[in-house]
Amino acid sequence: MxxxxxxxxxxxxxxxxxxxxxxxxxxxxxxxxxxxxxxxxxxxxxxxxxxxxxxxxxxxxxxxxxxxxxxxxxxxxxxxxxxxxxxxxxxxxxxxxxxxxxxxxxxxxxxxxxxxxxxxxxxxxxxxxxxxxxxxxxxxxxxxxxxxxxxxxxxxxxxxxxxxxxxxxxxxxxxxxxxxxxxxxxxxxxxxxxxxxxxxxxxxxxxxxxxxxxxxxxxxxxxxxxxxxxxxxxxxxxxxxxxxxxxxxxxxxxxxxxxxxxxxxxGSLNPIVILTEAMQHNGEKIALQITNSITQSAGQFCTKPGLLFVLRDNQLDNFLNELKTNFAAVKPQCMLHPNIWKRYNHGRETISSQENVATWIEMKTEKPNFGTPQISQTDGKTFQQNQKLQEEVFGPHSLLIVCEDMSEIQSCIQSLSGQLTASIFCSTEEMKSLSNILFDLQQIAGRIILNGVPTGVEVCDSMHHGGPFPATTxxxxxxxxxxxxxxxxxxxxxxxxx
Amino acid sequence: MxxxxxxxxxxxxxxxxxxxxxxxxxxxxxxxxxxxxxxxxxxxxxxxxxxxxxxxxxxxxxxxxxxxxxxxxxxxxxxxxxxxxxxxxxxxxxxxxxxxxxxxxxxxxxxxxxxxxxxxxxxxxxxxxxxxxxxxxxxxxxxxxxxxxxxxxxxxxxxxxxxxxxxxxxxxxxxxxxxxxxxxxxxxxxxxxxxxxxxxxxxxxxxxxxxxxxxxxxxxxxxxxxxxxxxxxxxxxxxxxxxxxxxxxxxxxxxxxxxxxxxxxxGSLNPIVILTEAMQHNGEKIALQITNSITQSAGQFCTKPGLLFVLRDNQLDNFLNELKTNFAAVKPQCMLHPNIWKRYNHGRETISSQENVATWIEMKTEKPNFGTPQISQTDGKTFQQNQKLQEEVFGPHSLLIVCEDMSEIQSCIQSLSGQLTASIFCSTEEMKSLSNILFDLQQIAGRIILNGVPTGVEVCDSMHHGGPFPATTxxxxxxxxxxxxxxxxxxxxxxxxx
Known part of the structure; x- marks a missing residue:
């Protein structure tokens, strides 16, 4: 040809x-x-x-x-x-x-x-x-x-x-x-x-x-x-x-x-909520799934998880360590085009430079067009006050938001605009008290995923790939x-x- | 109450x-x-x-x-x-x-x-x-x-x-x-x-x-x-x-x-095409159906037929006489509001005043707010040349377009914008050669009616009340x-x- x-x-x-x-x-x-x-x-x-x-x-x-x-x-x-x-x-x-x-x-x-x-x-x-x-x-x-x-x-x-x-x-x-x-x-x-x-x-x-x-x-x-x-x-x-x-x-x-x-x-931020018991029982697996979901194909997916909501509890440090270990093993990948790479670097640097935002980079690369995987971290209060933290960064970046309690997670979710997907990792026990938060997720998203990541969109009859504005028109x-x-x-x- | x-x-x-x-x-x-x-x-x-x-x-x-x-x-x-x-x-x-x-x-x-x-x-x-x-x-x-x-x-x-x-x-x-x-x-x-x-x-x-x-x-x-x-x-x-x-x-x-x-x-013009054999076999019934459809409730329906396409043939005079006889028996009805009545009179007078348009009024009324039923008549060529003839007149008015042949009817239909409905009166024999015109009607309308009028919208599962722009958004x-x-x-x- x-x-x-x-x-x-x-x-x-x-x-x-x-x-x-x-x-x-x-x-x-x-x-x-x-x-x-x-x-x-x-x-x-x-x-x-x-x-x-x-x-x-x-x-x-x-x-x-x-x-x-x-x-x-x-x-x-x-x-x-x-x-x-x-x-x-x-x-x-x-x-x-x-x-x-x-x-x-x-x-x-x-x-x-x-x-x-x-x-x-x-x-x-x-x-x-x-x-x-x-x-x-x-x-x-x-x-x-x-x-x-x-x-x-x-x-x-x-x-x-x-x-x-x-x-x-x-x-x-x-x-x-x-x-x-x-x-x-x-x-x-x-x-x-x-x-x-x-x-x-x-x-x-x-x-x-x-x-x-x-x-x-x-x-x-x-x-x-x-x-x-x-x-x-x-x-x-x-x-x-x-x-x-x-x-x-x-x-x-x-x-x-x-x-x-x-x-x-x-585009979409694709929030993921990760609860305590899920971290406790499956933290290792979840950290790996999430790392792959953020970084595969240099994070250049509309369903890449851009927000991770977690609780400040006794499981958190373990989970963050798992996540860091996984990120340290990710080989930076080439992005689609220099313009996309530049926009990615601008986006992740903008997030990093906000007040009350910490940044982890485990595997930095200077190679032109290769995207440095990055996690930024903030708290629920900062997240709700700073609209810049809700801007999509197209590439291998995600923002981790540590919340004080479930009601703060809920307020954060209620502050979000329309999304393609929203995911939640939780135990069967935790699931029982989640009806409020599940309803809030339905109000903003076109697909709700339980104990799974949003990337890898299945082409099947009951897939809905869409969601409230501004995710789609x-x-x-x-x-x-x-x-x-x-x-x-x-x-x-x-x-x-x- | x-x-x-x-x-x-x-x-x-x-x-x-x-x-x-x-x-x-x-x-x-x-x-x-x-x-x-x-x-x-x-x-x-x-x-x-x-x-x-x-x-x-x-x-x-x-x-x-x-x-x-x-x-x-x-x-x-x-x-x-x-x-x-x-x-x-x-x-x-x-x-x-x-x-x-x-x-x-x-x-x-x-x-x-x-x-x-x-x-x-x-x-x-x-x-x-x-x-x-x-x-x-x-x-x-x-x-x-x-x-x-x-x-x-x-x-x-x-x-x-x-x-x-x-x-x-x-x-x-x-x-x-x-x-x-x-x-x-x-x-x-x-x-x-x-x-x-x-x-x-x-x-x-x-x-x-x-x-x-x-x-x-x-x-x-x-x-x-x-x-x-x-x-x-x-x-x-x-x-x-x-x-x-x-x-x-x-x-x-x-x-x-x-x-x-x-x-x-x-709104919509709801064109009706009436073919020769249908007139010949059912002219009387069709003329009555169409009269009622134009004039009932003073023609204040979005599905009121506003355009009637007929062929210049040996059935036409009979059919027009039937239509006139029926119109002569219609009692003018009160319209919804003086503004709607004024707009109606302005609309039907605008149509009447166009070149090559004749007007029949069989039952004129001067009573305030009562709509005078009116048919205007023109030819297919004039219709296609004068955009004013495609403006909806909300009230008991319809425009009859006499065409030279089927291909002129087809050109007229192709000149129309989106409609809620389109109807066709024809014999079983005539139906056989209608695939082109039927397809043209599908391109402009949300509902196609065979041997029937568009008013009296049935509330049923397979009703579609909608149609291409500008009939709906x-x-x-x-x-x-x-x-x-x-x-x-x-x-x-x-x-x-x-």
Whole structure:
């Protein structure tokens, strides 16, 4: 497979722009040779026009035929695994092991949506039989059916070059729903993204899908994203990234004559509460789980635990020692890009510099782009008084908050804004008196985990990957699992048919 | 029952304001004696604070106990039917027959949501069993459960004093979900709304619901609505009314630090296509159905058919004569308020004054507030060229568009924006060649009706009352039927519990 510098507009390619850019190898700390043509206004318009034209054709294909298309993509990803993983690692600094796990997950996501839509009645939501003798008026028959909302713009995520980018969860669920997809590729992994895009097009041609159901545009500039969101043919947007980025898209979408839904997943602090008996019985195991959850893939997950709430009690010192021992054994890992590394260092230093905050660093590295794992420590009172301590630090950092008692933990939790996840480690005995705190966690989070860590998001039917604002722009929808398809469908009632 | 001039703030009443207003009897064309205290800033804040306090208590009640509460409201509405209908007719000009139908529907809506939530597992969305021997990692157990989003502000609708106001579909579904409701009553029927509010409070006290789950605020001023939407405790908004009103609320909701969903149902043209063989076989019946659908309750329905597409063929004259005969027999009816009557006259006169538009008025009335039924007629070409002909006229008016052929009908439909409904009258034979036009209707509408009219919205499981923008602000949710509850719920996944 050859990386192409061109934009992919349906079954054609296009390189009309003057501006090019390169992606970056963070391990070697240097640019990668390939360059990419930034999409022009005309190219964006061409992709959106083609998507509009393709929409009625795609929407009228059967779920079964779209399932064949999704499985063909999956199969091509598998066939080209070696080339994909190679470029993935070059452009992201993530190792091949992580690349393989992520590619497996991407393939499984495609399979999940294929399974969802290959059933004959997958789109039948409800049915009412006619009652022609009802008084005072006969009741007509009704069938409520799911219908695709139209072309969807998907923004690639920096931290998931496979699973949340080109043909990740957003794209797979939109295509499954019957919506054409226009990907604005993430510039940090433009090459990997281009390879995947070529495979999607190959699969579309092989399985007889119409031209225009998938386009792939290169861009460093925010202007390209702006034009895509403002284009009248765009009917929804999928995004995973920063709060600032997500909110910028949300505001653009609301400025349109026709406002459209933006599904932005914008990060989270993912608080974990660890209680005394859990520490006492399982402290060693918990400390290891938490260390891995904070530091794996350099902590570059939206579900990385960023807050650890513990009680000031006789178990604490032991637990902190365990945590420190584990942190001392963590090998610093390369981060995705120098900009992300700089932002990480700025973020962890900001936390460290706050009053009443102590910092432990067990394994410092000066290597460019490698993230130094760090735990900061404060008390419950300071945490509630200083809003800066609630800012997400994207990378291998977590803030440990030592509280005086359960009611202080509860106040801290009540002070938090919306989160993707919240976790609690406790014994069966402790669980019995936790109903208040559990309810508080439900008020802020989209997923509650008992005796487990939030990373390693399971792709299953009952996963909810979402949560109250500012974790996402719409807490009622999930970005992971088969229900992600409902973001891109709307119901239509057919009255009096058959 | 006595109408109170006060605002209802949970279990208390409050009349702190300086400003009062009265509602209006459109039949007598004069103000009604009762006056109402406009809610003050402090009263709005008090209602929202109480709602926030009540939320965790309400959210932790069982569906069963909320079903008891909803049924108690229904029972009190029934007991006080006479007083309610009396004030309803005084304030709306709608007759007792319509009042009774609407009250029955309101009671049935409460029963629908009671039935939905009294089942033990009504809120269980999905479940995954644990698989502890799975490789490479064990799979934890998951339960995905629906959780209420928080206090909901409901704006009363002018045209449904019972079914889409105080304890109509929005309020009933929000309370069923476990969300406190703050109603901004519609000033045109402030008295009826106050009576209903008193019954909701009586039912809440009787069934042990917490103080603050329901408040009822009087207002003429848009400022009150603004403050309610901007209040940080508000988590969603329900609205039925004009495009301008709905969009103003939507924009306010997006200006907040935390944007919130607005479910605004903003009107629709509800196109009907009537084909040749249908006219030939059933012309008489269809003409009568359509006449009633346009003129009943003075055409003051969001599903009133505002566009009638027909072919210029040998059946047309007969059909038009039938329609005229029926219109000649329609008794003009009183409209809700002088402002609505004035807007109606302005709207129908605007349509009449366009080039290439003819107007038939068979039964003109000069009586103040009584709506003159009117059909305007144009051709397909004019319709597509003049955007003014696509503006909704709220009242007993419809625009008949005579097209040269099916492809002109199709172009007209493709020029339409989002609609709540679209209908088609055709023979079984004609149906066979309609797949293109049916698909075009699906692209613009939330409900497609075969050989029937859009008014008389059935409250059933497979009803979808919604549609693409600008018919509503979110086409994925319905305002009618049990699925209306999903507007006010978000999923939470519980991982590793039990």
């Amino acid at each position: 050859q990386i192409s510098p061109a934009n992919v507009i349906g079954f054609s390619t296009s390189s009309k722009g003057q501006k090019t850019f390169q992606s970056f190898n963070p391990i070697l700390n240097q640019e990668i040779e390939h360059s990419f043509f930034e999409a022009t206004e005309d190219e964006i318009d061409a992709a959106m026009k083609l998507a509009k034209k393709a929409f009625p054709i795609l929407a009228q294909t059967t779920g079964k035929s779209r399932a064949v298309f999704l499985r063909e993509i999956a199969s091509l990803l598998e066939t080209n695994r070696a080339a994909l993983i190679h470029h993935y690692s070059l452009e992201s600094g993530l190792n091949a092991e992580r690349g393989n796990v992520e590619l497996n997950r991407t393939i499984w996501q495609l399979e999940t949506f294929a399974l969802t839509i290959e059933n004959d009645n997958w789109d039948l939501l409800q049915q009412d039989e006619a009652d022609l003798v009802r008084l005072p008026n006969p009741k007509p028959a009704f069938r409520k059916v799911a219908f695709p909302i139209g072309p969807v713009v998907v923004f690639g995520a920096s931290n998931f070059p496979f699973a949340y980018s080109t043909v990740g969860g957003d794209t797979a669920s939109a295509l499954a729903a019957g919506c054409p997809v226009i990907v604005k590729s993430h510039p940090m992994h433009a090459g990997t993204s281009n390879l995947v895009a070529q495979l999607v097009i190959e699969a579309a041609e092989k399985t007889g899908m119409p031209d225009g159901i998938f386009s792939h545009l290169n861009a460093v500039d925010f202007e390209v994203g702006t034009q895509l969101v403002l284009h009248p043919n765009t009917k929804a947007v999928g995004f995973t990234g920063s709060f600032a980025g997500g909110m910028a898209l949300q505001k653009l979408a609301q400025q349109r004559d026709e406002p459209i839904p933006v599904f932005a997943e914008m 719409d807490s009622r929808f999930t970005a992971v699992g088969k229900d992600a398809i409902w973001r891109f469908l709307r119901p239509i009632s057919f009255q009096n048919f058959d | 006595q109408i109170s001039p006060a605002n209802v703030i949970g279990f208390s009443t409050s009349s702190k304001g300086q400003k009062t207003f009265q509602s209006f009897n459109p039949i007598l064309n004069q103000e009604i004696e009762h006056s109402f205290f406009e809610a003050t800033e402090d009263e709005i804040d008090a209602a929202m604070k109480l709602a926030k306090k009540a939320f965790p208590i309400l959210a932790q009640t069982t569906g069963k106990s909320r079903a008891v509460f909803l049924r108690e409201i229904a029972s009190l509405l029934e007991t006080n039917r006479a007083a309610l209908i009396h004030h309803y007719s005084l304030e709306s000009g709608l007759n007792a027959e319509r009042g009774n139908v609407e009250l029955n529907r309101t009671i049935w809506q409460l029963e629908t949501f009671a039935l939905t939530i009294e089942n033990d597992n009504w809120d269980l969305l999905q479940q995954d069993e644990a698989d502890l021997v799975r490789l490479p990692n064990p799979k934890p157990a998951f339960r995905k459960v629906a959780f209420p989003i928080g206090p909901v502000v409901v704006f009363g609708a002018s045209n449904f004093p019972f079914a889409y106001s105080t304890v109509g579909g929005d309020t009933a579904s929000a309370l069923a979900a476990g969300c406190p409701v703050i109603v901004k009553s519609h000033p045109m029927h402030a008295g009826t709304s106050n009576l209903v509010a008193q019954l909701v409070i009586e039912a809440a006290e009787k069934t042990g619901m917490p103080d603050g789950i329901f408040s009822h605020l009087n207002a003429v001023d848009f400022e009150v609505g603004t403050q309610l939407v901007l209040h940080p405790n508000t988590k969603a908004v329900g609205f039925t009314g004009s495009f301008a009103g709905g969009m103003a609320l939507q924009k306010l909701a997006q200006q907040r630090d935390e944007p919130i969903p607005v479910f605004a149902e903003m 979110d086409s994925r949710f319905t305002a009618v039927g049990k699925d209306a509850i999903w507007r006010f719920l978000r999923p939470i996944s519980f991982q590793n519990f039990d």
